[in-house]
Amino acid sequence: MAKTKLPCAICHGELLKDEAQFVDETTFAFYQKAPPIEHGIYCPTCFDSLVRPELDVYNAKMERAKNVNIFSLAQSKESQFVRRIERPVTVEGCPDRQEAELRLAFHAVEVDKNSLVDVELSSEKIKIGGRWQSSVWSGRGIPVNIDEEILKRRFANNPN
Numbered sequence: 038m039a040k041t042k043l044p045c046a047i048c049h050g051e052l053l054k055d056e057a058q059f060v061d062e063t064t065f066a067f068y069q070k071a072p073p074i075e076h077g078i079y080c081p082t083c084f085d086s087l088v089r090p091e092l093d094v095y096n097a098k099m100e101r102a103k104n105v106n107i108f109s110l111a112q113s114k115e116s117q118f119v120r121r122i123e124r125p126v127t128v129e130g131c132p133d134r135q136e137a138e139l140r141l142a143f144h145a146v147e148v149d150k151n152s153l154v155d156v157e158l159s160s161e162k163i164k165i166g167g168r169w170q171s172s173v174w175s176g177r178g179i180p181v182n183i184d185e186e187i188l189k190r191r192f193a194n195n196p197n
C-alpha cells in the first residue's frame with residue numbers, strides 16, 4: 038500500500054493512503070468562527086479520539102439548525118411579541134436560498150436559539166467570464182428563543 042507524503046497532523050505517525058482521514062474547508066463549513074479542528078490529515082486513532090467528537094457536536098447542531106423556525110421580515114407583525122436581544126446574524130455568498138437559510142439557522146443554533154425572526158433573503162446575479170451566470174444568496178435574521186407551546190398556539194396555521 039502506498040504511503041502518503043504527510044504524517045498525521047497530531048501524532049505525526051506515518052499514514053497509509055487508505056487510512057488517512059481528511060479535515061478540509063467543507064468539514065466544519067457552517068461555523069462562524071474558526072473550526073475546532075484544523076484542516077489536515079489525521080490517522081484513524083487521532084481522528085476517532087479528537088475529530089469525531091467535534092464532528093458529532095457539529096452534526097447535532099446541523100440537525101437542530103434544520104428545525105429552527107424561520108419567520109420572515111414580512112411576518113414581523115406575527116412575531117412582534119418576541120423579544121429581540123441577540124445581534125442579527127448574516128450570511129453571504131451562498132449558492133442557493135436553501136443554504137442561505139440553513140446557514141442562518143446554524144448561526145442561530147450557535148447562540149443557542151431555536152428560531153429566527155425578521156429574516157430577509159436576497160439573491161444577486163454574478164458575472165462569470167463576462168456573462169450573467171449564477172446567483173449568490175445572502176441573508177440576515179435575528180436569533181430568538183420562542184417557547185414551543187407559544188409557537189404551536191400563535192403559528193399553528195402559519196407554518197414557516
Ligand SMILES: [Zn+2]
Binds near residue numbers: 080081
Ligand atoms: Zn495520529
